[in-house]
Amino acid sequence: MFEPFGRLWKQAPFRSTYDAVIVGGGLHGLATAYYLAKNHGVRRVAVLEKNHIGYGSAGRNTAIVRANQRTQENIPLYDEGLKMWPQLMDELDFNLMFFNCGNLNLAHSEAAMGALRLQVASAQYLGVRSELLDRKQCKELIPHLNISEDITYPVFGGMYHPPGGTVRHDALVWALAKGASALGVHIHQQTEVTGIAVHRGRVTAVETSRGTIHTLRVLNAAGPWSVLVSAMVDIRLPIHVLPIQAMVTEPLKPFLHHVISSGAYHCYANQSLKGEVVTGAHMDPWISYGTHVTAHYIKHQAEALTELLPCLRGVKFMRIWGGLADMTPDMAPIIDGNDPIEGYYMDCGWGYFGFKSAAVTGKYVAEYMATGRCPKILQPFRLKRYEENRLLGETASPPQYGPWN
Amino acid sequence: MSFTITCPICGKRDLYEFRFGGEERGARPDYENLTPQNWCDYVHLRTNRPGPQREWWFHRDGCGRWFTVWRDPMTNRETASSEATR
Ligand SMILES: Cc1cc2nc3c(=O)[nH]c(=O)nc-3n(C[C@H](O)[C@H](O)[C@H](O)COP(=O)(O)OP(=O)(O)OC[C@H]3O[C@@H](n4cnc5c(N)ncnc54)[C@H](O)[C@@H]3O)c2cc1C
Ligand SMILES: [Zn+2]
Numbered sequence: 001m002f003e004p005f006g007r008l009w010k011q012a013p014f015r016s017t018y019d020a021v022i023v024g025g026g027l028h029g030l031a032t033a034y035y036l037a038k039n040h041g042v043r044r045v046a047v048l049e050k051n052h053i054g055y056g057s058a059g060r061n062t063a064i065v066r067a068n069q070r071t072q073e074n075i076p077l078y079d080e081g082l083k084m085w086p087q088l089m090d091e092l093d094f095n096l097m098f099f100n101c102g103n104l105n106l107a108h109s110e111a112a113m114g115a116l117r118l119q120v121a122s123a124q125y126l127g128v129r130s131e132l133l134d135r136k137q138c139k140e141l142i143p144h145l146n147i148s149e150d151i152t153y154p155v156f157g158g159m160y161h162p163p164g165g166t167v168r169h170d171a172l173v174w175a176l177a178k179g180a181s182a183l184g185v186h187i188h189q190q191t192e193v194t195g196i197a198v199h200r201g202r203v204t205a206v207e208t209s210r211g212t213i214h215t216l217r218v219l220n221a222a223g224p225w226s227v228l229v230s231a232m233v234d235i236r237l238p239i240h241v242l243p244i245q246a247m248v249t250e251p252l253k254p255f256l257h258h259v260i261s262s263g264a265y266h267c268y269a270n271q272s273l274k275g276e277v278v279t280g281a282h283m284d285p286w287i288s289y290g291t292h293v294t295a296h297y298i299k300h301q302a303e304a305l306t307e308l309l310p311c312l313r314g315v316k317f318m319r320i321w322g323g324l325a326d327m328t329p330d331m332a333p334i335i336d337g338n339d340p341i342e343g344y345y346m347d348c349g350w351g352y353f354g355f356k357s358a359a360v361t362g363k364y365v366a367e368y369m370a371t372g373r374c375p376k377i378l379q380p381f382r383l384k385r386y387e388e389n390r391l392l393g394e395t396a397s398p399p400q401y402g403p404w405n
Numbered sequence: 406m407s408f409t410i411t412c413p414i415c416g417k418r419d420l421y422e423f424r425f426g427g428e429e430r431g432a433r434p435d436y437e438n439l440t441p442q443n444w445c446d447y448v449h450l451r452t453n454r455p456g457p458q459r460e461w462w463f464h465r466d467g468c469g470r471w472f473t474v475w476r477d478p479m480t481n482r483e484t485a486s487s488e489a490t491r
Contacts, residue, residue: 227453238449240427241478286425287478289455295407296421329449387445 008174009181014188014210018046020217020369021206023193023229025049026058027355028347029221030176030187031362032369037183039363040370045185046215048208050192054173056223057354060291060323062246062280064259064270064405065356066103066164068123068130071393073380074332075126078353080377081360082163088359094175097168097273101258103161104133104141105403106308108153108264115401116159123161130161144255144311151307153264165259166270169355176359193222196232196344203343217369219345224289224324226348233341237334238386239349240327243288245297246280247320248272255311261403267304268405277312279305281404283325283352291322327351331394335361335381337368345369346383352405408481414468426461428452429473457484 020036022029025047036042049055065085067078085098107113116132123130135147138158147155177187188210195207196218206213222229224241252275261268261281269279282297298320306313328334328349337345347365350357364375374382380392408420428451434443452458457477464470475486 227451228455231452236446236450236452238445238451239453240451241453286420286481287428287453287460288481289479290481292408292481386449387441389441389445 008178012186024222025053027358034180035366103164251275265304330391332392429459
């Protein structure tokens with residue numbers, strides 16, 4: 001029944017010329033390469049990755065997917081992204097373990113209920129399933145939820161988003177690499193981009209640790225390191241690189257059937273198909289390129305989780321890890337191209353929203369790079385919006401009220 | 406792992422007692438020459454230096470003082486300013 005496992009993607013020769021070069025073998029880079037080859041016939045594409053593919057946040061996230069963002073500019077992109085999973089599994093012939101268990105985001109004050117009411121209304125207006133629940137309905141959904149009055153932040157109600165859930169993050173990395181490689185994309189690991197050559201306002205080449213590559217199109221998809229790649233062409237970005245941590249408990253009998261999150265407790269959790277409770281949200285609010293973990297956070301997470309789900313008292317954490325997030329002031333990404341350098345594109349600033357959006361964004365960024373024209377759905381994300389003071393307002397939800405994932 | 410910051414008043418303390426105030430980015434542009442570009446530059450754009458940089462910190466759970474230190478975001482450790490200029 002099972003055949004021996006072969007390599008998922010091919011070792012490719014290192015060429016000195018490509019039609020497009022992608023900096024970063026994360027999900028955004030791999031997805032863009034895949035769609036460049038698949039939808040636009042751009043076959044000579046190289047993905048350059050300084051470590052191994054999935055080394056960055058692609059392999060460290062908690063894999064939560066949802067489409068109930070806050071603003072009308074963001075919702076359509078995430079909505080299409082969420083609808084793509086079943087089709088993508090089929091198309092890539094890979095089990096991405098899409099589990100649409102639904103996400104419940106809790107509110108712990110009247111103000112939070114007000115904020116969620118607005119968020120639910122925006123989602124419904126744009127055709128995304130989302131509804132407001134009172135605390136009893138939250139309890140019906142998650143019987144182990146503590147809705148008593150004597151906790152730090154008593155539960156007032158919640159926002160329930162039935163179509164969201166989780167996807168296996170590593171599987172998506174492997175599937176996209178396999179799909180891209182089968183279409184002729186070259187994936188070069190252990191290859192660091194060290195410079196980008198620009199002549200008369202247009203990209204001409206990329207310098208790497210393995211030599212020069214001539215190309216007229218480059219995508220900065222370096223995730224948390226995108227600010228450093230951007231500095232190579234003297235473009236400063238409104239990004240803070242902040243460290244985030246996540247952890248898992250020992251496996252338990254199935255008891256938590258939805259993704260649960262709380263802005264006030266600064267915590268979210270879901271139970272994986274293996275039974276582990278995957279939980280995260282702690283972001284250290286200082287610039288860091290180190291992926292440390294801290295005792296401070298383990299304590300915080302234990303306190304938050306056991307107040308919300310008292311049945312977890314005494315359960316052990318098994319693993320903890322850290323990753324980085326490229327945070328923008330409005331919690332929306334920066335997707336731009338040919339401004340001011342012809343042939344230089346960027347897709348970065350995803351913060352902690354870049355997993356759920358990777359496939360759909362790759363699809364549209366590929367269109368952007370193939371045609372030179374920015375697809376309508378990506379137009380709100382230009383870098384110039386900061387100068388024009390047109391920030392996208394996603395920030396208004398997560399810190400106090402939103403899902404943190 | 407524990408990180409520390411040295412407050413000029415209270416000395417070396419656990420980093421979680423402090424609030425990060427961002428990288429030092431020079432004086433606020435003066436009102437006369439204000440353009441959308443230099444205002445955006447000051448308010449939003451950042452360097453995120455992968456090496457020692459001067460940063461603002463606030464001793465939130467302590468004496469309440471704002472001050473600057475040199476710190477390296479690669480290691481999350483304070484450094485001497487002389488090391489930073491090397
Ligand atoms: C703990 C944690 C939890 C998260 N949870 C969620 C979640 O639940 N849902 C969600 O949607 N998002 C989540 N995220 C965010 C999400 O993981 C990221 O936004 C997403 O992975 C970003 O993808 P990317 O392709 O832009 O970057 P990455 O996956 O980080 O890829 C960038 C790649 O570029 C490479 N690179 C960097 N510089 C160079 C160079 N000079 N040359 C060559 N290669 C280079 C890096 O090695 C890296 O592999 C989480 C993130 C973390 C850290
Ligand atoms: Zn002090």
